[in-house]
Amino acid sequence: MLLLLGGRVLDPSTGRDETADVVVEAGRIVRVGPGAAGEFAGREQVERIDCSGKWVVPGFIDLHVHLREPGHEYKEDLASGLAAAAAGGFTTVCPMANTRPCNDNRAITEMMMSGAKAVGRGVRLLPFGAMTKGLAGEELAEMGDMRKAGAIGVSDDGRCLMNAAVMRRALEYASTFDLLVSQHAEDHHMTEGAQMNEGELSTRLGLRGWPREAEDIIVARDLILVERTRARYHVAHISSMGAVRLIREAKSRGLRVSAEVTPHHLTMTEQALINYDTHCKVNPPLRTEEDRAALIAALADGTIDCIATDHAPHSTMEKDCEFSAASVGINGLETAIASTLALVRAGQLSPLRWVESLSTSPAKLVPDLDAGSLREGSRADITVVDPERRWTVTREALRSKSFNTPLLNHEVTGGIHRTIAGGAVIYEAPRS
């Protein structure tokens, strides 16, 4: 038995926001409420966690990570990636399919699932399978088989599915298996050689631009296709205000669409690139303050459903080089909470909505997932957030194998006190 005592319990699934206890037994939440632990006071073999000053929330779910196994274990592997997830407060993560070999068939999906189990970090792995074979954008991958092996969605992430005819069929076929279709929206013809957001700054820095329109055009096209299918369509790492407008309009018409936004697109702009900092090179690129404001507003009003990290670990080799040679991506699992809490402190996001966008909302995008809620009877995936904890993002502090983050060596506010998955504590903050 585990007693979480006196924390601020934030549960978007019920709207609860009050100081309360949470009681966990046999992997389930058995009681929630002010003083709820009292009736269990006499029990033996009870672990008590003082949660005063902390936020007790449903375990976080990250719909978009790259854990690099199989194939790029020098950047990250399941063990380090899942440890990083636990340290970041995530109890469920969804790795993308662009491993090597890529996850475009049942064997790889099974390998990931059993690998995660063997690693035993307690974090649930719900992979995305590839939409097309070899992520090549031509032939459909065996979505049904991958679904049986544990995949919850399909995506060619890293690449956009450019061919509209194939995209239409992918949406239709994925509907057969009720898989979420996550699109990396980028018209590759418009972004050849692109290094950063297109605009005055890219002109000034002499870096080829990645225009917003390359994202908007694909989202617009996909929404037209979605309308004639039963598909559940999801925009990965939305970055442009135009795409936000399109999603808002589609939702107003009742289309089954959703979107995720990364912590870096919510908290940074292209201005971070002024000194050619490769840690800020990411795809889609960091955009303008206007886009950032639109993303925050859309996350607050629910147009954008959730926050996903797009955790993209890379080795020093791939970042400590000239800008055009650097790989794209930011290491995000362990800093997502600190960086997005800044929006809560700034009053741009309510605490409940913040929690919802990291747990309840993404949970809803996975059918029948027992997560994202602190209701009595739910699986005990619980994160205890310490909103005041100040810590420095150092190589040593990160569980990830890589440390390619613009926050490296910066002090941040907000950390994880405990991460609990299926009733077991899988992460405990270092004593400071």
Add this chain to the structure above:
Amino acid sequence: METFPHRHILGIEGLSRADIEHVLDTSNAFLEVSRRPVRKVPTLRGKTVINLFYENSTRTRTSFELAGKRMSADVINISVASSSVSKGETLYDTCKTLEAMHPDVIVMRHASSGAPHFVARNVRCSVINAGDGMHEHPTQALLDAFTIRRARGTLEGLTVAIVGDVAHSRVARSNALLLKQFGCTVRFVGPDTLVPPELAGYGVELHHEVEAGVRDADVVMVLRVQTERLKGALLSSLGEYSRTFGINRRRLALAKPGALVMHPGPMNRGVEIEPDVADGATSAVLDQVEAGVAIRMALLYLLAGDSGEA
């Protein structure tokens, strides 16, 4: 002489008007050195300059090499056939290797914008940017300013039309940054594909009609236009470019009488510039080349010259 407050020359951005004037004034003295019968001074004896060129450039590399040699520095040229896909030594390792040889200055050209900034962060010696991607080419802008100032007596208040592939031009960027510091009116002239609206951020005028672009200009600076722009659907043909934007006598006549014609080279005669303009009475193309050596001598002196220590 007052000391020069920079260790590197990575771009015109970051140089003040006083810094630029300091370089131009210093160059005056070195122009004279190149016109002597014995074109060598001992100023940089015992200093080492490495020309690290990741892009082919006969003219800029030769200019830097001569500049170093006329100053008595030891000059080493390294040409690296580079392509981002070829798995050679990383730029980081190259920096560290060269640094271990104790150079005083690394002169660097690279196809990746910001590459000299990366090198500057990783070495203790001075770095001069000899052109990085589409970003900057500060020594070109300095030699252009030097050429204009000698021809016109001042830079102040001039109207300079920069015609051609501005979007991909580090020369245009560095020139705009420099000329704006002297109150010049700078015009970028070319088709919309090569003169996109974002360029207005430089505080320049954008012109998509060549006649309006060069009208009453004091200087017409012509940029090289390359066939590779056909690939990205930025141009239809060099022929049509020449017909719509090429600088010929008729168009030059719209500029101020005696307007200076400049080109950073190498020229595509008959494409962006007609031969009779390139070789015309007001062409400053070869003055630019001469100025280039003087500017580079001045920069090597300012960065590597002994300022008191043994």
